[in-house]
Amino acid sequence: MSKTMEGPKKSAQEQTRWLNEKEQLMWLELREFARGLPRALDRQLLEDADVSGVEYSILAAVSESSQRALRSGDLAATLGWERSRVSHLLKRMESRGFLHRCAASSDGRGQEIALTQAGWEKIRGAAPGHVAMVREVIFDPLTPAAQNQLLETLILIRHAAEERGLW
Numbered sequence: 001m002s003k004t005m006e007g008p009k010k011s012a013q014e015q016t017r018w019l020n021e022k023e024q025l026m027w028l029e030l031r032e033f034a035r036g037l038p039r040a041l042d043r044q045l046l047e048d049a050d051v052s053g054v055e056y057s058i059l060a061a062v063s064e065s066s067q068r069a070l071r072s073g074d075l076a077a078t079l080g081w082e083r084s085r086v087s088h089l090l091k092r093m094e095s096r097g098f099l100h101r102c103a104a105s106s107d108g109r110g111q112e113i114a115l116t117q118a119g120w121e122k123i124r125g126a127a128p129g130h131v132a133m134v135r136e137v138i139f140d141p142l143t144p145a146a147q148n149q150l151l152e153t154l155i156l157i158r159h160a161a162e163e164r165g166l167w
Contacts, residue, residue, distance in 0.1 A: 049130075061078050062114065063120070069114040071111065073110060097119075
């Protein structure tokens with residue numbers, strides 16, 4: 001059918017599938033959750049261990065690596081962060097004595113990141129309170145069935161974003 005025979009074209013406004021009242025409430029709650037959870041994690045870590053959430057993420061990633069050291073590019077990829085952000089944080093954490101950087105042993109071109117004794121003490125001291133907060137805020141309020149449903153739902157949402165190339 002030709003465009004002239006189809007009739008008037010619908011505007012973007014008419015084509016939009018608007019959220020119903022329940023969907024809008026759910027979207028607003030999800031948006032607030034996505035903003036609020038990182039703030040809550042940061043607050044807990046700062047109060048209990050004097051380390052920010054992003055610093056904790058770096059300490060955890062390095063401490064969990066099989067060689068107990070990571071190349072800075074691999075660290076950025078692991079965390080899903082820009083290299084410049086990681087570089088800035090590494091400088092700050094190095095000045096706090098939590099880690100050290102040295103030329104990568106495999107080729108000498110990149111940098112390997114390893115925790116110092118102070119870094120190991122910081123992650124070991126911060127982890128119990130962090131895990132307790134995650135358990136109390138995320139898992140304890142949910143039944144096992146609700147935990148399974150949440151996991152399935154989060155996976156579906158992530159896959160939908162990945163399929164659109166947004167993740």
